[in-house]
Amino acid sequence: MAKLAVAAQHGFSDREYEAICQALGREPNELELGLFSLNWSEHCSYKSSKRFLRRLPTVGKRVLQGPGENAGVLELENGWCVAFKVESHNHPSAVEPFNGAATGVGGIVRDILSMGARPVALLDSLRFGELSDGKSRRLFEGVVSGIAHYGNCLGVPTVGGEVYFEDTYSDNCLVNAMCVGLLKKHELKKAIALGLGNKLILAGASTGRDGIHGATFASEDLLGDSEEKRPNVQVGDPFVGKLLIEATLEAAKLPELIGLQDLGAGGLSTAPPEMAARGDVGLAIDVTKVPLRATSMSPYEIMLSESQERMVLCIKAGSEQKFIDIYRKWGLEAAVIGAVIPECVYRIQQGKKIVAEIPIPILVGGSPEPELDTRQPRYLGSISQKRVTLAKTFDLRERLLSLLRSPNIGSRRWIYQQYDHSVQTNTVINPGEGDAAMLRVKGGKFALAVTMDGNARHVYLDPYEGSKRAVCEAVHNLVAVGAEPIGITDNLNWANPTDPEVYWTFEQAIAGMSAAASALGIPFVSGNVSLYNQSEARKIYPTPVVGMVGYLKDLDKRVPMGFQKPGDLVYVVGKLDGNFGGSEFLKVFYNFVGGELEPIDLNFEKRLIEAMLSLADQKLLRSTHDVSDGGLLVAIAEMTLPKGLGAELRLQLLTEEKLFGEWPSRFVVSVSPKDKNKIESLLGNAGISFESIGPVERTTLNVNGAAISLAELKTAYESALTRFL
Amino acid sequence: MKAAVIVLPGSNCDMDAYHVLKDLLQLETELLWHRETDLSKFDLIVVPGGFAYGDYLRAGAIARFAPAVQALPDYIEAKRGFVLGICNGFQVLTEAGLLPGALARNIDRKFICKSVTLRIENADSPFTHLFKPGETLELPIAHAEGRYFDTPAQLEKLEKNKQIFLTYAEENPNGSVNNIAGIMNESKTVFGLMPHPERNSETLLGSGAGLKFFQSLVYSLEAVHG
Amino acid sequence: MATKEFLVKVLIEPKPELLDPQGHAVEIAMHELGLETARETRVGKLVKYKVQAASEEEVRKKAIDISNELLVNPIIEIFSIEVETL
Amino acid sequence: MATKEFLVKVLIEPKPELLDPQGHAVEIAMHELGLETARETRVGKLVKYKVQAASEEEVRKKAIDISNELLVNPIIEIFSIEVETL
């Protein structure tokens, strides 16, 4: 019959369908096909990416849980641990920005919850088309309000993130959300099912017809005509999400809890078999036991539903009522829907009747890895050769103000003002106050710093170097506030991997990130891959986003970004010269994307970071900011804004390249004059070059005689987004 | 002396208020589940910030039917102790009719989280007596429905009785009438404000000025209890 | 007594004296899209539910009660009710 | 041509197949307040405006257009329109 046609509808190639038949020893029924389609989807199986992901460094002395669980976990001190992960919700947000982004936040929060951790911070990394385009504006506004809606209601502060606007994202916006959670080591939970006869509980919201086939949808190109194929929009309920956090953390205290897992993409089709696979057991579940929101749902619909705000728990037989009572107390449903069985299969029953049965090892991890080719993209050769002819003279003031007005550079206040960033009363560096946000931990002296970074234009120009840079940029942001980088979560947002040129950039990016992380000794502990971010018209830039967590032993040693005191001395520290490639300056003034990307010397980078951390540790830094997007002068301007303090600067060389180039391995710092000698000798001994450029001053920013009032700087900077909205 | 922080489904600043009372002020403090109705053993009841019942319909609209909130009128009537509503708690108290007025959607329609400058309009109350009249301070706000509104007649009454204890001093972030940020009932036992004093009660988080509100209450209670 | 099913719509809008920024923004957008004569635009809420009762009168009465008690805040909102027999 | 004034109400609600968390929460509250038979409660939006036109038909047609273009998000919402002559 049209079996193959049904298979094709589920997104299977003939080869995959054959693999299924062979493994089962028969043809699958429709429900089984549905189960396969989700478990074998790119989104859930990482089939195109895992061969490269294996190359990422994942070990380190703090690693308690590396990649493979719902989130990575690192040990801090005194039993304290931090769990974190990033997740994308790109396709859903492109269709319905508000709900897509909101449910993205909900999803990543439940990943953290699955580890037994209390979510303490959120970050978001966003990409849209240019704001001059109405559709991009609507997406942007919708996404930001969706994140605000969900995160604010949960009471988890959204403390940081990043956003870029670039044509390449006008059909495929990117919405990556990162969540950070805290737990004590003994509270760590895993997504595992164990122990014959033990029970499976489904808790949280009831199940409806939402988002059926969401994971498959996320694993295809976004086509204009895909309206029909679109799953129902998933609507999140942050109120239930909040109750689910409280109830689950209460339930996690019971010793009878064996395993904990959220229902994300794929719902009941994917979460329980993953638990079974980890425990080497089988599971039987009965769909008639699943609390439903809609009437007369078929087993297929129940199994494939992606209703939000649900968790599965594997618990000791006999303790069912204790768990159900906790969820009821919080006003949530909880029902025993299945049990651990001896046969290593995922068995779906409708009452007594078995409606599907698939061996776990085939369902989870059994998808054949597609054979994909890589080929160096043709554009790379020409784009690095491209050169731009600079104007002979330039007006420094006008250049700087225009750059500050760029949506890729100027203030993000319009965004973070909509996010509750102070709830939980732990945020000691707020958005806009430092390169990374910082959270204290009540009952400890230490603090956590968190950041997300990834300039994709750099990656587009040079996938290897650009991705190295993304890692180093995140490192700089942590180091700037005084924190030691301890772990990475990454989100790889790419176009269609069956295009060999796309796939090549993917491989290069992973190599670049690995090189940087290995050299700097920072493990990857979690991450996410989002492929197929392209339309008929456009592919997105290869966009790796690096989320990073830093540890600061003594939170009194944290370093702010803004200048603190008139008379303090300003230095540029690190690599003092480099080139222009990929800068926002070239884009804004010459509409030019091209040139070579200055490579990063990772040995130097390592020394630089150690030196900066040592300065911070000795409390020698009054303020620090890394030099990144916009270059040196933008970094300095940003340091004048928090406290409204200018500077009287004299730079040795005044070229546009020096002022606006974005080469990495550079910081701007301000220090007390009394520490001048100490700092200079410490940097000198470490072999780190620096340039002393003048004192902090009260009223204006003065650069080699060009004076710009702080009011002007502020007006330009603050208008970057608002002038479009 | 004993304080309670009511935990409504969706409260999310309950632990923040608890931290200030219990850890910073060493006051005996309990988290009070919303189904409880016996308030008699408490000298102070805090209705905390958050999104009780998801803020569905209107902030506080459903929360006011929670048993613990339903028990508040008798508690207030009996002058048993003080009631403080912060942010969402303020919304709950107005919806429940325990403080006058209503809190409408912010004038620019968006959620706003930032630090604002406030002025103490009445320093002669159990909640504000440690401040000087006219003193200004910074506190974070974090709300989408904070635009205080009431009829002109009611407003006149509030002014006359000096029930407005806190106003926005520089910019008015949400469009509140008369820049109102915090009010109390006529008998000075029920207080509500949109800004979050508990988010600026330690120098680590800012100036720490918010702590004075809580200290004011504690000293007032000590005066009563001797 | 036999009951029938009714559909109730509660139409809630901001009080005339309360500034309605959303209504204002919508009105400007409507003007730009060619509906130049639109005025007094208000954006409010719709609550719709089905209910069993013996008579339309009873339905209406209960709808008014629930509106006053729960659905509407009379300090900032006004409402009207529509009932249909199903 | 002479025009008259009309009152338009656009009633917007979440698509029936989508979760309406707000409607759900309101329904629970209604049940607790004694309206036990309330079901399928949905909370949506009301947009109300006055407009000049030659005929009710024209008003209705334009209201549909503006709803599709501006007021309603067809991916998650459905709407109906009521017109009154003033």
Ligand SMILES: Nc1ncnc2c1ncn2[C@@H]1O[C@H](COP(=O)(O)OP(=O)(O)O)[C@@H](O)[C@H]1O
């Ligand atoms: N999408 C966002 N969500 C929340 N905060 C953001 C977002 N984008 C930027 N921010 C915050 O705004 C500030 C400036 O961001 P950005 O210019 O990207 O900083 P940097 O270049 O130092 O990484 C930071 O505090 C950052 O965390």
Ligand SMILES: [Mg+2]
């Ligand atoms: Mg940076």
